[in-house]
Amino acid sequence: MNYLKSVMITTGIAAILICSGAITETIRTDRLEASTGSSRWENQPQELQEKLTKSWSGGIEAIRNTLNENSENENITEWKLFYSLEDSLNTLPNQEHSSFITAFYSNERRTMLETGDIMPALLLHPDHTKAILYWEKHDGTYAIITLESQINANNKPEWNVSHSWITKQPSST
Incomplete structure (x- = not known):
């Protein structure tokens, strides 16, 4: 038994x-x-896809122009482009998610984002220490926010906003 x-x-x-x-x-x-x-924008109507693609391409050009004007030697060609916060988080270590989300939804973003602006995109540096959040504003200019990961007092990586600005529309569009 x-x-x-x-x-x-x-x-x-x-x-x-x-x-x-x-x-x-x-x-x-x-x-x-x-x-x-x-999170895939590809499921949207063709007209919207074209509008987003044009906007995001223009934003990359605006970022390049701004970096060149400021004599910054940053080659964004190798950076990975993300269309959603969720997708970008999948590439970062879990212990960085909270600070990255905080930096992503920063006060700078809240004050720069207006009704009529186009959906933002995010460029992430290959070594995951820098990111550029950008979007086309309703007036054709671009909002650009750079985020950087730095080691904090607890010796852990922490994401913060390093710069934010509005730049003119790229001349090529």
Whole structure:
């Protein structure tokens, strides 16, 4: 009888572990599909896609022009472009998410963002120590906010806004 109880208990525990693993995997897969699907601007109408692509390309040109005018030797060609905060967070270490989100939704962003502005994009440096948040404003200018990761007093990386400005529309558009 004790042998039968132990077999049933062991089988029950194994079944619970298998089911919980399957449920966890299903939830993880659903979240992944939902997050990538819902954050993709490609699912939008063609006209909107073209407007966003033109705006984001113009923003990259405005950033290049501004960096050249300020004699900053930053080559943004290798930077990765993101269309959502959620997608960019997937490339950063988990311990940096909170400070990155705080910097992303900074006071500078809140004061520069106005009704009629176009959806922002984010450029992330390959070494994940710098980012540039930008968007086209309703008047054709571009809002640009640079974020940088620095080591704080606790010897941990922390993201902060380093600069913010409004720049003119690139002459090539």
